[in-house]
Amino acid sequence: MTAVQMENPISIEDARQVEAFLLREARLLDDECWDEWLSTLSESIHYWMPGIENRRREDKSGPYHLEHMALFDDGLRELQRRVARFKQPSAWAENPPTRNVHLISNIEAYAGEGEGAFLVYSCFVNVRSRGLDEQHQLVGRREDVLRYEDDGLKLLKRKILIPNAMLLCKNINTFL
Secondary structure, eight states, rough: HHHHHOOOOHHHHHHHHHHHHHHHHHHHHHTOHHHHHHHTEEEEEEEEEOOOOOOTOTTTSSSTTTTTEEEEEOOOOHHHHHHHHHTTTOOOGSSOOOOOEEEEEEEEEEESSSSEEEEEEEEEEEEEEEEETEEEEEEEEEEEEEEEEEEEEEEEEEEOSSSOOOOSSSSSOOOO
């Protein structure tokens, strides 16, 4: 946390609104309320989950880069396409559907750039279950930018960071 963030606290009411937004989002995803979830996204959304590279500490280039591989690097159009695909009868990989539980914790919210914007840090656990005995967990951290738009609080940016350099499940057919 930088000194600038510590100097930009938000009100308890704003912090509660941010927390309520994230918890509602998790419920919408768990309940497959895809269209409602899409309505929580800004038209300018950037939904990014970079691939993590194992690097030595002395390599200052870091474990991920915008220019390198990403598991997600989506705008609203790509997210809408993924939702449309989930809803198709031909999406046989999702019939029967995967059951999801999203757990959101460690929520920290600070004033973001511009009026009505928030910089939000959180952690997540996503448990996915299929069939009788198939279960996978994805865990990680998120860095979000939320902002108030004409129709309420919206997700403008999401960076999803998982600790794994290799995805340990067969697919990533979920939103995090």
